[in-house]
Amino acid sequence: MNVDAVSDIFRRVLENAEVSADSDFFVMGGDSLLATRVLSAIARACGVELDFDDFADAPTPGALAKKIASMA
C-alpha cells in the first residue's frame, strides 16, 4: 500500500480532505476509536494487520505506509 492509498483512508475516516503524507492522525482530530477504523481499512485493502501501538508509533500516512511495506 502506498502513501496515497493510506492518505485516502485517513481522509475518509477523518472526514477531512486536508491530509498530506506527514499529517499526524491524532493532531488532525483522530482518536483511538477512529484509529481502529484506519487499521481495519488497511487490513481489508492489503491484508496487513497492524496493532494499535504500531499506529501510535507511525501516525502519519508516510510512516504508516513504510511500516506496511516492511511487514507485507
Add this chain to the structure above:
Amino acid sequence: MSVVVVGAGLAGLTAAADLAARGVEVTVLEARDRVGGRTHGIEVAPGSWVDAGAAYLGDRHTALTALMAELDLKTTPTTMTGASRFALGDDQDGHRTRAGRFPPLSAVALGEMFDALDELTRGLRVDAPWLSADAAALDTRTAAEWAREHLRHPDARLFFPLFLGEMMAADPQDVSVLHMAFYLRSGGGVRYLNAFAGGAQEDRIAGGAHQLCQRLAAGLGGRVRLGEPVRAIRQDDDGVTVVTATGSLRARAAVVAVPPSLADAIDYRPGLPAPRSTGRTAPGCAVKVHLVYPAPVWREHGLSGWSVNARGPLLSTVDDSPQDGAVGVLTGFVTGREAHRFAALPVGEQRERAVAQAARLFPGLPRPIGFHATDWVNEDYSRGCYAALFGPGDWLRLGPRLVTPHRRVHWAGTETSTEFFGLMEGAIRSGRRVAAEIVTTYGAEIVTTHGWRDNHV
C-alpha cells in the same frame, strides 16, 4: 390548577419550570421523598459529592449546558492522565497496564466492529427509527444475534458486550438491533458517545448533577410535592383528575414525565389506546459503585483510574475524585447481567468483591474509607438505568406513539426524546418540548383558569 406534572426528574422539573415561567399554574407530584429521579448525589466527605446516577456531559448537550448556565452550575473536566488497566484475558489475574485507553485487543477486529456499527447506524432515521429502511428486519433481532453474525474475531466478541454495557447499560440479549443503532445515533454516534475528551464524557457537573433538580425545585418552591406517587389519571371533556395515594388534584392537563414502564403502571380512565412499554421493554441494568480512599493513590503509580475488565463485578472503573482533592473516588460500573448478580448479593459481600477487585487493579491501594453501591436495578421508581431498553418489536409498536398525547395527558421523559435518548440532555429536551406543546394546545385557557380542588388538606 392548570397543569399537573407527574415526576420530579429532570424532564418533569424542566417542563414545570418552563410552564411556571410562562405564568401557568403548575404542581409537580413526585413519588419519592426527593427530587432528581435518575440523578442523585452522595456526600462522600464533608462538602464533597459524587454522582450515584447520571454524571457526564459533552459540548453537544446544548440544552443541558444552557440549563446549567441558568442555574449557575459549572462543569469540571474528566481529564484522565496516566495509564489504564485491563483485565480482559481468560485468566483472572492477567492484568495489563497500557498507556492511553486502548485495550490490549486486536485493533483490526475492533475496527471491523466499529465499521459494522457505523454501517448499521448510517441508514437509520434517527427522528423516527420505525420508518428506517430496514426497520422491520432490524427490530426483530437482538443485538446478541447481530453480534454472532457480524463479529467473527474473538476480540470483537469479547469487547462488544463490554462496549454495550458501558454505552447503554444493556445486555446484548435485551435490546433490538434497531434500538442499539438508534441509541448510538441519537447520542451523537459511536465515537462521540465513547469519548471522554471531545465526547459525551468530557465533563461532569461540579458538585454533582443532582444540583440541577434541586435548584429547579427550589425555584418552583411549594409547587413540588414529594411522597406523592400517582396511581391513576381520569379525564373528561374539561380536564384531568390526578389521583395519588393520599388525594387527588383537578387540572386542565397532565404531563407524565416518568420512564415508560412506570407510565404504564398508572391507571388511565379512559385507558390508553396503546401501552407505553411491552413485555420486551427491559430495564437498563446498572449498579454504580463508589470506593472512597483517603487520596487518589493510583495517580502516584502513574495510573488514571480507568480500567476495563471482562469479569465483574466492576466491568469498568474511572477516577471520579472531587476536584477539591479531599478524597480519592474510584467509580465502578456494574452493568448488564452482572448488575443483576451483584444487586442480589448482601451489601457486605458486594463490598468485599468490589474492594478486592479494585486492589487487584490498582496496586498499593489502602482499605477504602467509604463504600457506596447504588442499585438502580431494583429502584421501584426508576426501573431501569441508564434508561429503558427497547427490545425486539418495541420500536415498531411504541415508536409512532412516543409523544402522542392521550387526550389531555402529555408525555415527557428522556425515553420520549429521539435526540440524546436516555441521557440528561434527552430528558431536558423532552421537558422543553412538552411545555411548548401544552402552551400551544391550551393557550390562554391554562394561564387564566383557577378552578381547582385539592383533597390534601
